[in-house]
Amino acid sequence: MDTPPNCDRGHWSELPMDLLRCLLERLSFVDFHCAKMVCSNWYLCSKQTLGSKAGSPMLIMSEKEGSYRLYNPEEDRVYEAKSNYRFLGSSGKWFLVVDSRSDLHIINVFSNERIRLPPLETVKSSLYKIERLGGDKGFNEFIIIEHEKFSSGNLVTAEDLRAVLWVDEKKGDYFVVWRFEECPYLRFCKKGDVHYHEISTRFDVQSGGLKDVVLKGNSLYVQTEHGYIRHLDLSGQHSFEDVWVINWHPVRMGGYRIISFSNNFAVTTSGEVLSVLAITSESSFERNRTFHLYKKQDTKLIKVDSLGDEALFLDFGITVPADHTLGIEPNSIYFTRDDRFRHKRVSCIDICVYNLATKTIKRFPSLYNLKLKDAQWFLPS
Structure with missing residues (x-):
């Protein structure tokens, strides 16, 4: 002002x-x-x-490093913002960010509140050791064998960070989960921790590498490339506990001339796991984006035609109760991009809201002229 x-x-x-x-x-x-x-x-x-009131879910968007915009669909208004941070994940008004020194913080985008997290190299691990290089050169990962250090060949920077965040607005508790791109380990901390715990994503010989994660409260869900989904409880005093593992075979789609295809998963408010397929297909006249939801029943996958009075935010893989007063549309999927967690390059940005009942898409013409590198929905209320 x-x-x-x-x-x-x-x-x-x-x-x-x-x-x-x-x-x-x-x-x-x-x-x-x-x-x-x-x-x-x-x-x-x-x-x-x-x-x-927050009239609707909002978007945080980036066109270049250090330059961000907030978009409020209800007002159809874009707010300019400058920041030295790179945004990694969000939970309500809180964002997980990495600064120019490769340190993690949790910040409130509407205030000056900030929580500094432990340095990335403070990982409690029996196998890996992370050492910070001078200046902004990044980090080197070493494998520890019988107290000897052997370089893993992984020279990584803040650009390789992938992360998710969960904040309890009422209690002030939080959970942070991150990893370096291509590293087979996740690291996490919660409020009060002074170092990060480590989770191997290769929990089974046949499970394959990590594909996607969802963080919902103290529950972490990990999806592997071969279709396994693992549920972990992060709330314990000593690291984490496994809750269950299911073998979830990926859904294969036929009958489409597919341009792009992504297979993620989501967790509903009741804790049910859904497979989410986002498909960009081509007909004789136009390109279309459609979504298909499935749940597992016994050993079969069954198509889910409706989310009822819930809305799915695919950016963080959870459903929330619909609320007309806040502009959260029921039975809808809020979408920005194909890949949430893995790739360095954001692919196929397509900011939209998909209605499962009518199979129609709402887009936002005010954003068409922006050359976005990345975008993410968030719920400020």
């Missing part, structure tokens, strides 16, 4: 409470959260003000 000529911040902080409350009530959701950080008086007044 710009300060008018001949007026300093001190004068703004002395506005009468009634006048300030009227001003705050007229602001958009994003402007309201920015305005309450002007000074302590504004922040106290915001606590007594019924600010603008």
Whole structure:
């Protein structure tokens, strides 16, 4: 918010409470959260003000490093933002970011709140050791055999980081899971940890490498390339506990002239696991994007035609209750890109909302002229 000529911040902080409350009530959701950080008086007044509700899920988008935009579909408005961070994952108003020094933080995008996480090299492992190189040169991974270090040949940087985040807004608890690209291990921490625990993703000879992850509270779900899904509980004091493993054979689609195809999974509010196929196909007239959902029943995969009163956010692999007052559309899939967790290059950005009942897609023309490197839905409320 710009300060008018001949007026300093001190004068703004002395506005009468009634006048300030009227001003705050007229602001958009994003402007309201920015305005309450002007000074302590504004922040106290915001606590007594019924600010603008988050009208809908929002997008964070990047065109180049250090330059980000927030998009509110309800207002059809793009907010400019500058940052030295690279965004990795989100949970509510909180984002997991990596800074120019390759350190991880959890930040609130609407305030100055920030949580610094343990350095990446503080991994408690009996097999791997991570050493930070000087400057911004990244990290080197070593294999430990009988207390001897052997280079694994993995020279990695912050660009190779893939991560997910979960924050409990009420309790203030959080879980962070990350890995370096192509590394067969996940690392995680929770609130209060001073180092990261390690999880091998090669839990079975036939399981294959890691394909996708979903973090829902203290529950981590890991999908392998060969179709296994493993459920882990991260809440224990000593590392993690396995809950179950299922062999989930990938769905194969026929009858399509397919341009692009992705097979992810999602977890519903009740804890049910769904296979999610996103298909870009070509007909005689146009290209179409369609989605297909499946669940496992005994040894078979059964097609799911409806999410009911829930919406699926594929960026973080979970469903949430639909809410018309917040603009969360029922029986819909919120989509931005084909691959959530693995690849360095974001493929096939297609920001849209797909309605499972009508099989129709809503897109956002205001975003067509943006040359986006990446985009992600998030739920600010």
